[in-house]
Amino acid sequence: MENIFDSNQDIQSINIEDSIKASYLDYSMSVIIGRALPDARDGLKPVHRRILFAMNDLSISSRSPYKKSARIVGDVIGKYHPHGDTAVYDALVRMAQPFAMRIPSVDGQGNFGSIDGDSAAAMRYTEARMTPLAEELLKDIDKDTVDFTPNYDDSMSEPDVLPSRVPNLLVNGSSGIAVGMATNIPPHCMDEVIDGLLAMIDNPEIELDEMMGYIKGPDFPTKGIIFGKKGILDAYSTGRGRIKIRSKIHMEKKGNKDIIIIDELPYQVNKARLIEQIATLVKEKQVEGISELRDESDREGIRVVIELKREAMSEIVLNNLYKSTNMEVTFGVILLAIENKEPKVFKLLELLRLFLNHRKTVIIRRTIFELEKAKAKAHILEGLKIALDNIDAIIELIKGSEDTKSAREGLVEKFGLSDLQAGAILDMKLNRLTGLEREKIENELKALHEEIERLSAILKSETLLSNIIKEELEEIKAKFKSPRITEIEDDYDDIDMEDLIPNEPMVVTITHRGYIKRVPLKSYEKQKRGGKGKTAVTTYEDDFIERFFTCNTHDTLLFVTDRGQLHWLKVYRIPEGSRTAKGKAVVNLLNLVADEKIQSINPTTDFSEEKSLVFFTKNGIVKRTNLSEFSNIRSNGVKAINLDEDDSIITAQIADKEIKQLFIMTKLSQCIKFDIEKTRDQGRNTRGVRGIKFKLEGDEVVDANIIKHDEQEILVMSEKGIGKRTEAGEYRLTNRGGSGVIAMKMTPKTGKNVIGCLMVDETMDMMALTVAGKMIRVDMQTIRKAGRNTSGVIVVNVSGKDVVKSIARCPKKEEEDEPMDDEGSLVE
DSSP, rough: OOOSSSSEEEEEEHHHHHHHHHHHHHHOOOHIIIISSSSSSTOOHHHHHHHHHHHHHHTTTTTOEHHHHHHHHHHHHHHHHOOOHHHHHHHHHHHOOOTOOOSSSSEEEEEOOOOTOOOOTTTTOOOOEHHHHHHHTTTTTTTOOOOOOOTTTSSEEESSSSSOOOOHHHHHOOEOOOOEEEEEEOOOOOOHHHHHHHHHHHHOOOHHHHHHOOOOOOOOOOOOEEEEEEHHHHHHHHSHHHHHHHHEEEEEEEEEEEEEEEEEEETTHHHHHHHHHHHHHTTTTSOOSSEEEEOOOBBBOOOEEEEEEETOOOOHHHHHHHHSSEEEEEEEOOOEEETTEEEEOOOHHHHHHHHHHHHHHHHHHHHHHHHHHHHHHHHHHHHHHHHOOOHHHHHHHHOOOSSHHHHHHHHHHHOOOHHHHHHHHHHGGGGGGHHHHHHHHHHHHHHHHHHHHHHHHHHHHHHHHHHHHHHHHHHHHTTOOOOOSEEEOOTTTTTTGTTOOOOOEEEEEEEEEEEEEEEEGSOOOOOOOTOOOEOOOOTTTTTOOEEEEEEEEEEEEEEHHHSSSSEEEEESSSOOOOOOOOOOOOOOOGGTTTTTTEEEEEESSSTTOOEEEEEEESSEEEEEEEEGGGGGTTTOOOOOOOOTTTTEEEEEEETTTTOOOEEEEEEEEEEEEEEGGOOOBTTTTTTEEEEEEEESSSSOOEEEEEEEEETTTEEETTSSSSEEEEEGGGSSSSOTTTTEESSOOOOTTTTEEEEEEEOOOTTTEEEEEEESSSEEEEEESSSOOOOTTOOOOSOOOTTTTTTTTEEEEEEESSSSOOSSSOOOOOOO
């Protein structure tokens, strides 16, 4: 048997890990450079460049007849792009879609797809030709302006990059996924980009903030609204950013019902899928208030109609749609492109400079090409002029020559001509001997000398070179006049809203079903004790107001939920409503999870380290955390306390250095008062310590307060509207964790439960709220003082099954009350 191994051949040992690593790197670079990423100069991937170059070869200009797409695709894959025809046709289709490209580079005839996600017709049915923009990308390619490389089989050559008079990378954008990296460059407004380039030519050291005065942001072909400028600034300054895009809508009325009309969609959003998405959310009752949904779009534009139910609030429905559907999307910008055969993430100014440098190189190479061509032509004309000046001698020389070769040599030797000039004289027609032709040659030679002088001057002058770039850019701008179509709106994070909103006192209310609103405090009139109150809100049958408080529009609100999460919000972001309005759903303002309830809302003007946020839980746990730990809250909030499984937050209050004691009140009229120093400052992710131990089964904490000194008065209120003022000093100071003392003597007239307590302030009134939605405002000084173990007086006159739900303090009004009939009698 023959030995298949050659004993003389050396066997090499190869590390398989190194071999795989090298092979994968070769593959990844092939994908990065040869397929997935655009060149930073012309903004084209290889497949797009090859499509346009092949169409140029086929002379399919914007003025020529359309040709079958299959013919174009066949040329591309046969000559330049040895991949599947589907990939090439898909690229051709995208270049022809006006909803994908800001200015398409292919003019398609036939079905090239739709914004609903419909596929294009087969390539044998559709036809295409170049657009004027594509011609500008290819202009001067025949003047040695760019380098050419052999195609895949070395049978012909293709350009490495197109001359591109258009800043195509920014105008049309690009997206692609390579190995280990991706690019996502948004399209821009041609007018703005060219204005920015012109400004950079005039001021090469231009800063980004000045440039953004010209290039304001992306400009998408589907229009829409860019919401907020921070993502744009991030993208332009770092190469990466997140831009929020919203659908553009307008409102119409149909009887007493609102109708939301979608006029424009975010970039790359499929209209049909969006409608299906909204319909699914309505069916699953995740978005309520929509009665009918239909698509009335036509060739004139998009029109998606969303009819609302009669009782639905359009702003709430709209916010839910923005939050839950592709009516609002985030476009992740990655300015990644190829430079010198290497991928790089660019900043905006770098991309602009790179394009200008590319144009400078193209113009220099074009000028050299034209200069050499002009010199060659002038050289020939100078020879013809010599021939005309010596025509008789030249004719005699030619007549006496044996052949063309000897005639050429004679002309070179006798008249000092070059071979080219001698050849041109021999090829000259007799009609060039006329006087008119002689004059024509002299004029043409004079014009060529002027052209040579002009071209030579360009190569010597940076100023002339810059002027040519500017002239060509201005010509492109005039030819492709394209104003901005995507609006850019300021987000709350982009402007200082407090400079635009007056700082006024407000009453903020929140209902059991999660509707929140703010109403100017002046909307509520002060009444005397025992009054029936005014309707503070119109609620649904199964809804009621759970809590309310007063603050100013510039204050920061700290929302603490029953699950121990803390959220951050400015008061002016809460929609303002009338005194009887239902309000807006709080889920549209805060990122709450299902069934999460807000238990405490604390207004503050700063996050000083001298302040603490004190948490009180249903099971009697107390925790104190420095307020500075909550100064930077994430959009979905932070965990402020670790709760036991059966525990929840009752309230949380801000304490400063003047606070001496904490006061906890239970449902069954048990209370405890202890020094605040008994609770040390703890971090966010801690449980806290025990504040009170319950005496009776079924008892739980219903309210708590912070105390500055013993002369302060505590107002305690029962569910039947019975209340009293008692000095804090009457409540015995005990150790933390004790059982405490009785806070109010409970009788059938007071009801079984205590509903809350608050600190009396001469500058403040009390506002009480009932389950039925009645609100009454009472001067706390008119409520009689009583001892700790007493019941109190009638403060709120409730009737039927109505009971007091909560109480809060509010600033006094300037108007005086009518005099009271009597001081009220104690309820025994």
